[in-house]
Amino acid sequence: MKNGLALFLGVLATLALSWVGLLLTAHRQIGSLGQFKDPTDEILYPQPLSGLADQGRLVYQDLGCVTCHTQQVRHEGFGSDLARKWGERGGYARDYIRDQTVLIGQNRLGPDLRNVGARIPDADYFYKLLYAPESRFAGAPIAHGMPAHRFLFDVRPLAGRQPSAHALPLAGPDAPGPGVEVIPTARAVALVAYLQGLKDTYDYPIERSRNTPAPKEGGH
Amino acid sequence: MNSPAHNRSEQIAIDASAKWPVLLFFGSALFWLLLGGVMQLAAAMQLHQPGFLAGCEWVTHGRLAPAAQNALVYGWGMNAAFAFGLWLMARLSVTTLRHGGWLFVAVKFWNLGVALGVLGIMGGYSTSFELLEMPRFVSLLLLASYALIGVWAVTTFSIRNTENVYASQWYLLGAAFWFPWLYGIAQVMLFKAPVRGVLQPVVNAWYAHGLHNLWFVPFALAAAYYFLPKILGKPIANYYLAALAFWWLAVTTAFAGGSRLIGAPVPVWIPTLGIVANMLVVVGVVIVALNLFGTLSGRLEAVKGSLTLRFILLSLVGFVLAAGMNLALSLRGFAAVAQFTVLDSLRDWLTFYACFSTAMFGAAYFFLPRLTGREWRSPLLIRLHFGATALGVLLLVVGLGCAGWQQGHLLNDAGVPFVEITRAMSFWFAFRTVVLGLLLLGHVAFLINFVWIACPISSQGTAAAVFRAPPHLSIEAHAPAGHSLKGVGP
Numbered sequence: 181m182k183n184g185l186a187l188f189l190g191v192l193a194t195l196a197l198s199w200v201g202l203l204l205t206a207h208r209q210i211g212s213l214g215q216f217k218d219p220t221d222e223i224l225y226p227q228p229l230s231g232l233a234d235q236g237r238l239v240y241q242d243l244g245c246v247t248c249h250t251q252q253v254r255h256e257g258f259g260s261d262l263a264r265k266w267g268e269r270g271g272y273a274r275d276y277i278r279d280q281t282v283l284i285g286q287n288r289l290g291p292d293l294r295n296v297g298a299r300i301p302d303a304d305y306f307y308k309l310l311y312a313p314e315s316r317f318a319g320a321p322i323a324h325g326m327p328a329h330r331f332l333f334d335v336r337p338l339a340g341r342q343p344s345a346h347a348l349p350l351a352g353p354d355a356p357g358p359g360v361e362v363i364p365t366a367r368a369v370a371l372v373a374y375l376q377g378l379k380d381t382y383d384y385p386i387e388r389s390r391n392t393p394a395p396k397e398g399g400h
Numbered sequence: 401m402n403s404p405a406h407n408r409s410e411q412i413a414i415d416a417s418a419k420w421p422v423l424l425f426f427g428s429a430l431f432w433l434l435l436g437g438v439m440q441l442a443a444a445m446q447l448h449q450p451g452f453l454a455g456c457e458w459v460t461h462g463r464l465a466p467a468a469q470n471a472l473v474y475g476w477g478m479n480a481a482f483a484f485g486l487w488l489m490a491r492l493s494v495t496t497l498r499h500g501g502w503l504f505v506a507v508k509f510w511n512l513g514v515a516l517g518v519l520g521i522m523g524g525y526s527t528s529f530e531l532l533e534m535p536r537f538v539s540l541l542l543l544a545s546y547a548l549i550g551v552w553a554v555t556t557f558s559i560r561n562t563e564n565v566y567a568s569q570w571y572l573l574g575a576a577f578w579f580p581w582l583y584g585i586a587q588v589m590l591f592k593a594p595v596r597g598v599l600q601p602v603v604n605a606w607y608a609h610g611l612h613n614l615w616f617v618p619f620a621l622a623a624a625y626y627f628l629p630k631i632l633g634k635p636i637a638n639y640y641l642a643a644l645a646f647w648w649l650a651v652t653t654a655f656a657g658g659s660r661l662i663g664a665p666v667p668v669w670i671p672t673l674g675i676v677a678n679m680l681v682v683v684g685v686v687i688v689a690l691n692l693f694g695t696l697s698g699r700l701e702a703v704k705g706s707l708t709l710r711f712i713l714l715s716l717v718g719f720v721l722a723a724g725m726n727l728a729l730s731l732r733g734f735a736a737v738a739q740f741t742v743l744d745s746l747r748d749w750l751t752f753y754a755c756f757s758t759a760m761f762g763a764a765y766f767f768l769p770r771l772t773g774r775e776w777r778s779p780l781l782i783r784l785h786f787g788a789t790a791l792g793v794l795l796l797v798v799g800l801g802c803a804g805w806q807q808g809h810l811l812n813d814a815g816v817p818f819v820e821i822t823r824a825m826s827f828w829f830a831f832r833t834v835v836l837g838l839l840l841l842g843h844v845a846f847l848i849n850f851v852w853i854a855c856p857i858s859s860q861g862t863a864a865a866v867f868r869a870p871p872h873l874s875i876e877a878h879a880p881a882g883h884s885l886k887g888v889g890p
Contacts, residue, residue, distance in 0.1 A: 184558060184573075187565065190647065191574045195581050195614070198606070198654030202673065203585070206602050207595055209667055242524040244462025244533075250740060254663040258736055263814035271665035276597040283528050284601045284664055288740035288811060289447065289825075291818045313450070325822035327446060327454040327461050 210273050216384050225382045226278040229374070234280070236374025239367045241281060243329070250285035251294040251378070265299065266292040267380060272387040275380045290326060298379035304349065306372040307364055312354040332368035335360060410494065411770075417496035418487045419771045421503035423854050425483035426764060428511050430847050432475025437840040439468035444836050448829040458522045466533045467521040473531060473611075474514045474542070477752060479507075480760040481619045482549050485572050487767050488626060489553050492569050493560030497552065506548035513541035529590055529604050531611060539587045543580060550576045567625040567642045571618035574650060578614040582607055598666045602658070605674075609657030612751040614650070617722075620715050620759035621688065627766060628695045631706050637694030638687075645687035652680040659730045663739065678730040685723040692716055707782060711762025714790055718754025721797065725750055737812060742828070743804020746797065753839075754793045761789065761846065768853055777852040781845040788842030795835045803828035 215224040229237065240246075254261045255270030262270070271294060276282045300306070305317050311333055313326040333348070338359050347361040356362050364372070443465040446452050453459045490497040497503075517534030520526070525535040534542075553576045557569065586607035589595050595603060629636050636642060658666075658674025693716070696703065703709040725747045728734045738744055765782070769775055776782055803825065810821045 184560075184565065187570060187573060188577070191577050191650070192581075194574075194647070194650040195578055195610075195654055197651065198657075199581075199585060202606055202655060202658060202670070203589065203599075203603060206599055206667065206670060211596055211599060213597060241528040242463075242526055243460060244466055244521075244526055244528060246528045247462045247465045252664050258663045258732070259739065260812045260814045264818075273598045273665050273667065275665065279597070280594070281528065282598055282600040284598070286530070286660070286740060286744060289822070321819050323822075324819040325447065325450050325826070327450045329460065330455060331457040331460075 213274055213277055215277070216274065216386065218382070225384065226275055226380070228278050229377050232370050232373040233377035234374070236370035236372065236377075237279070237281065239371040240374055241283070243371075245293075246283040246285045248287055248289035248326075249291070249293045250288055251292065252284040253292060253294050253380070261292060264291075267295045268298075269380075269383055269388075271380060272384060274384060274387060290323070293375065293378055295380055296378050297376040298381050301376070303372050303376060306375050307348050307368065308350075310364075310368060310371070311348060311362060312350070315350075315352065315354050329368075332365055332371070334363045334365055336363065411491065414490050414494070414496050415487075415767075415770050417498070417500065418490050421497065421500045421507070422483045422487045422767070422771055424504065424507045425479050425486070426768070427850070427854065428507060429476050429479030429483060429760075430843075430850055432471050432479065432511075432514065433843050434840075434847060436468050436471030436475055437836070437843055439464060439471060441833065441836050441840060443468050444829065444833040448826045448833065457524070463522050463524070463526065466526060466528075466530075467518050469531070470521060470533055471514065471518045473752065474517065474534075475511070477616060477756065478514075479510070480757070480764075481575075481616070482507075482510075484623065484760055484763045484767070485553055485576070485619060486549070486556070487771070488568060488622060488763075489556045489572050492562070492566050492572075492626070493556050494562050495556060495559050497556060498559075499552070502548055503552060506545045509541060509545040510549070513538050513545060516541070527591065529600070530608050532586055532590060532604065532607065536587075536591050539583070539591075543584060543587075546580055546583075550580060567636070567639070567646065568622035570643070570646045571622040571625070574646070575615050575618040575622075578610065578618075582610040582614065598664070601661060601664060602666055602670060605660040606657040608748070609660060610654065612748055613653040613656070616752055616756035617649075617653075617719065620719060620756045623759040623763045624692050624712050624716055624719075627708050627712050627762065628692060631709055631766075632695065632699050632702055634695065634699075636691050637697075638690050641687045642691050645684045645691065648687070649681065649684035652677045652684060656681060656726065659726065662730070662732065662735045675730040678726050681723060682727060685720065689716075689720060707786065708762040708766040710786055711758050711765065711789075714793065715755050715759035715762065718750055718756075718758060718793065722747065722750035722755050737808035738804055739808070741804040741807040741811065742800050742825075742832075743808065746800045746804065749796070749800075754797070758789060758793070761785070764846075764850075768850065772853050774853050776849055778849055781849045784845040785842040785849070788838050788845070792835050792839040792842065795838070796832065799828060799831050799835065803831070 215226065217224050253267030253269070253271045256262055261267060275294075276284075305322070308315060308317055309322050309326070310329040313323040313328055315322060335356050338361055343361050344363055346363050348364070350356065350362060442453060442459070443461060446454070446461040446464065450461075453464070454461075457463075486497060486503070513534075517538040520535035520538060521533050526533040527535070532539075553572065557573055586603055589603045590600060594600065625636065625642070655677035656674050658670040658672075659678045660671075660674065662671045662675070664671070696713070703713055729738060729744065729747055765776070806828075807821065807825055810816050810824060
């Protein structure tokens with residue numbers, strides 16, 4: 181090769197090709213995917229996150245939860261996401277249009293969180309997970325290896341007051357001691373609201389038919 | 401046309417023009433290599449000691465791990481690539497690096513950008529998109545400083561004094577244009593005018609794959625195509641195939657990003673296209689291997705003697721392994737086990753560390769003595785650096801390979817509670833911490849030698865970057881033996 185201009189144009193063309201072929205084509209295909217109106221209850225799905233949960237998304241983002249947690253449920257036949265009850269069905273592209281930032285993640289050092297709100301409805305579980313992940317909830321260990329996020333909580337003396345209704349019910353070695361209570365900060369409340377809002381429980385009739393794999397040849 | 405003596409004086413003039421910009425870039429690169437390495441070590445430790453540094457929000461694992469990654473990629477990786485790329489471009493274009501003063505400005509703003517970005521991630525302004533975690537405002541700073549740097553690479557190329565454009569130059573020039581485009585498009589499509597829904601992960605995968613394979617890999621290949629014929633004194637084997645490999649790799653790897661999204665909730669043609677692209681990449685890898693291993697064949701004695709070639713050989717092995725890992729992760733059966741495990745994360749580490757970083761080490765052992773006109777001071781530290789790097793790469797590949805395989809099987813067995821999986825992985829996480837510590841030790845050794853050779857007031861060193869210095873490999877006599885041959889750069 182001698183011609184610098186040809187090299188330059190070729191270099192630009194190779195990446196332009198993949199940009200058009202991959203990103204723009206995908207954008208044309210699903211860039212304007214909209215909500216689906218359920219014919220029976222006339223509600224638009226996926227339903228938007230609440231304002232508080234959307235603030236929690238920002239906390240999720242700034243704490244880098246995506247470093248260890250995915251938010252994608254793979255379909256039947258690929259991995260054991262459904263067997264682990266990480267979702268009632270595999271994920272659809274439409275599930276994600278409500279999210280302003282889509283963090284599907286690529287590491288499962290921790291469990292998948294896409295449906296964690298449907299799996300665990302109890303807010304106290306999440307507070308305990310964030311404050312003392314190695315403790316037990318309802319008799320079972322919560323997590324192993326997850327760092328505590330105690331900076332999301334205020335530990336303050338009671339000073340003779342009644343304990344707050346929001347104080348964490350802690351016992352054992354994690355309890356802060358007599359006369360002291362642990363209160364989640366606004367960020368912890370938002371984050372937990374976000375986690376509780378993570379649920380793709382609605383099954384879109386139009387997606388179900390599109391996303392079901394074709395039956396194997398010869399099978400019945 | 402050029403006599404070796406004339407040639408040598410030309411090289412000295414070129415090296416002199418490149419000396420300070422390259423030393424500055426490489427010095428900052430080493431600073432980030434150490435800092436990022438320490439952060440990476442701490443983050444790795446947090447995985448088996450969850451209480452370590454957990455109390456402070458700035459260094460919670462979710463922030464420290466991406467901050468370390470960004471410090472290494474944008475601090476060490478990019479700075480080292482700039483240093484090596486500018487020097488090699490000047491040498492291959494047989495022209496001095498002009499107006500180097502602008503590069504001093506660029507290096508300051510680039511490193512300011514990286515510092516702000518890393519602090520931004522730790523301070524809670526992370527965007528959480530892989531390799532694009534730095535806060536938005538930093539990207540403008542980085543792009544502007546990159547423009548200042550890239551423009552000198554391209555200008556140097558355009559005022560070249562050579563008839564032929566050599567393979568290393570294709571890769572350097574390609575990377576110089578690919579990076580700003582990848583980065584700019586990713587910034588626009590994710591932050592400026594964000595695309596909707598799962599298109600964001602698609603853009604992110606396209607960027608992450610592009611950054612590794614269209615920026616870092618080209619630098620490693622440019623180094624291999626340059627140093628092999630130069631030090632061995634023979635042309636690249638089957639050089640006529642090199643152009644085919646370049647274009648083949650450029651076209652196919654650009655499409656391969658979708659292979660990171662197997663099983664993800666995206667239209668299924670996106671991962672499928674990526675899988676096909678990754679299979680096609682193999683052809684390019686085979687040609688590159690024919691070129692480079694073909695050149696090496698029968699000359700392994702020379703590799704033993706040259707430190708640069710030892711690192712380049714390591715880098716080539718890393719290149720092949722990374723391509724193999726990309727291919728394996730594209731196969732559904734393998735991906736079903738390895739996806740989302742530490743084996744998955746080995747893919748980018750192989751490209752970035754085993755392929756790219758080792759090539760930069762090798763290159764630095766070649767160009768630093770020539771830029772400064774001194775010899776390396778401590779052969780012991782050189783040995784330590786190479787030994788730690790080679791052993792570290794081997795241990796991490798084997799260790800994380802086993803760990804990921806075990807983790808994948810445990811993840812796929814729905815009967816195993818998640819808590820048990822992280823318990824089972826503790827050993828491997830500790831293992832990784834030890835290996836990262838070993839690599840860091842090698843980097844410290846390298847840094848000490850670098851300070852000795854680069855610091856203007858330190859005394860003259862004595863260790864040549866060859867283990868058993870054959871006379872024709874010393875600096876003064878280092879005329880490119882095969883300059884007139886096809887396939888050997890000037």
